[in-house]
Structures are given as C-alpha cells and as structure tokens.
Amino acid sequence: MMAYPKAVSGGVAGATTSVEALPREAMAPAATVADYIALLKPRVMSLVVFTGLVGMAVAPGQLHPILAFTALLCIAVGAGASGAINMWYDADIDAGMARTRGRPIPRGRIAPGEALGFGATLAVGSTVVMGLLMNLVAAALLALTIAFYVFVYTIWLKRRTPQNIVIGGAAGAFPPMIGWAAVTGHVGLPSLALFALIFMWTPPHFWALALYRSGDYAKVGVPMLPVVAGPRETRRQILIYTLLLIPVSYGPWFFGIGGSFYAAVAGVLDALLLLAAVRVWRDASDRPAKQMFGFSILYLFLLFAALLAEALVRVSA
Numbered sequence: 001m002m003a004y005p006k007a008v009s010g011g012v013a014g015a016t017t018s019v020e021a022l023p024r025e026a027m028a029p030a031a032t033v034a035d036y037i038a039l040l041k042p043r044v045m046s047l048v049v050f051t052g053l054v055g056m057a058v059a060p061g062q063l064h065p066i067l068a069f070t071a072l073l074c075i076a077v078g079a080g081a082s083g084a085i086n087m088w089y090d091a092d093i094d095a096g097m098a099r100t101r102g103r104p105i106p107r108g109r110i111a112p113g114e115a116l117g118f119g120a121t122l123a124v125g126s127t128v129v130m131g132l133l134m135n136l137v138a139a140a141l142l143a144l145t146i147a148f149y150v151f152v153y154t155i156w157l158k159r160r161t162p163q164n165i166v167i168g169g170a171a172g173a174f175p176p177m178i179g180w181a182a183v184t185g186h187v188g189l190p191s192l193a194l195f196a197l198i199f200m201w202t203p204p205h206f207w208a209l210a211l212y213r214s215g216d217y218a219k220v221g222v223p224m225l226p227v228v229a230g231p232r233e234t235r236r237q238i239l240i241y242t243l244l245l246i247p248v249s250y251g252p253w254f255f256g257i258g259g260s261f262y263a264a265v266a267g268v269l270d271a272l273l274l275l276a277a278v279r280v281w282r283d284a285s286d287r288p289a290k291q292m293f294g295f296s297i298l299y300l301f302l303l304f305a306a307l308l309a310e311a312l313v314r315v316s317a
Helices: 033-039 042-058 065-089 112-133 136-157 164-168 175-184 189-212 214-220 231-248 260-282 286-316
Strands: none
Touching: 033 065, 033 112, 042 065, 042 175, 042 189, 042 286, 065 112, 065 136, 065 175, 112 136, 136 164, 136 175, 164 189, 175 189, 189 214, 189 231, 189 260, 189 286, 231 260, 260 286
C-alpha cells in the first residue's frame, strides 16, 4: 500500500527537515471538504441513493418523511463509506491509472489511514442509525452491502479474477432491498427482483468501461475481463449478459411493483441497450463501448424512474 509521511522532524535533536526536502505528498495543501466528498464516490452514490429511494417507494407501507430521509441518508453514507475504504485499499493501483490518479489519496491530499478511519466511522455510524431508527433487517442489509463491497469485491475478487465484477456487482444491487426493508422490515420477492435487475445490469455496464480502459487495468495488474480474455471475448460477454438482462428487466412487472407503463419503458430501453451491445460486438473501436457505458447508466435510471413514477401515481390516486 502507499504510505505518506506525517512527521517532519529530523534525526538530530531539535532539528527539523526543510520544506524543500519533504516529499511532494507531504507538502500538499491540507485536505478540503471537497477531498472528503470525493472519497465518497458521489457519482456512484447518487445512483445508489436513487435505487434505494425507489425500493422504498414501491414497498407496501409508508415511512414518516423524516424517517424516510434518514433511511436514504444512511444508504448514502454507507455507500460513501464503502467508497472511502475502497480508495484506501486500492490507493496503489489508483495512482497508476489515468482514470483514478486524481483521487485524494494518490494526490496526497488525504493520508490512507485517515481515509480508512473516515470510511470505517461512516460505515459503523450509518449501520447503527439504520438499526436504531428503522429496523434490524435494513441495518443488517446495509452492513452486508458495505462488507460485501469491501471484503468480497475490493479485497478478495478485484485483483484475483476476471469475474470480479460479476460477483462483486452484488454490492451495488442491495440498495433497493435496503429501501424495501426499511419500510417493511423484511425482504420480499419484489425487492429481490430489483436486486436481480441491478445484478445482471452490472457486468455489461462495467465491461463496456473496461473495454476502453483496459490499458489502465493491464498496467496495474487488475485482471479485468478485457485484460485476461481479450477484447473480443469481452464484447461477446457483453452481448450475452445483455440478452440475459432483458427478461430479468421484466421482474418488477411480473411481481406487481411495475405496471404497464414500466413494461413499455422496459421494452424500449431493452431494445436500445441490445442495439448498443450489438454495435459493441461488431465494432472493435472504443466509441461503441463508450456509448454503451453512458447509455447503460441512463437505462438503469429510466427503469427505476418509471417504477417511481408509477408508485407516485398510485399514492396520489
């Protein structure tokens, strides 16, 4: 792991090391609020919070608005805690990748130990608050999500197998289940359908990114699928997983939390995503992969937005 010096005292009693002799990281300006926000991976967090919100909205029953906000805040903080601990553990490879070298730890803005302490504090705090104010099932799912992302994906799988994102992607699929459990106190089949949707969406989404960032992963020794199996096999797997995703996307409709509007939206989005996957399969350039990666984010957002819209209509009816 990368380590950044904290002490500046010299070896002779009373002497101090000159500023010019310090490593660049030690001379970096003090961390700002923006640096700590960056540790939380806010772009990832936004989608996590949104899917958690939809899980709450489609669940039978209601929460007081303050409790609902608190539950969402716990989901957000828990996701941020996972991101901070991930950045602590992956600081060495983050420093070698163009996409991640600007993160706070590689830049020397935040020491690795501080990031770990920050993330661990947020993880414990969010789980405890969820358990005290919501219920133990929601708290247990939140704790499982954090532990799965940190220990299963980040520490165990990411550097060992090209299937890292297939299995590790489960961490990103838990938030709607947490939202559902916060309202109901249990895990129901509809929430499992939301879990399955995100779980199946994750591989083609992330492999599209890995295709045009494969050089970065190869340089730091992370065995992403394009690095280990090659771009052609990765494009084939993207197409296969997209085909598998299509029937799974109708799970919310099958279990009654999505109506005809959701089914129609899913049909259009599935067709567009499949078209994007076919283009990736047929065109070896980076452009189709970049386009699919961007559209896949919109795909998931619009599917969950359709569920949220129908839930709001049912409440107002």
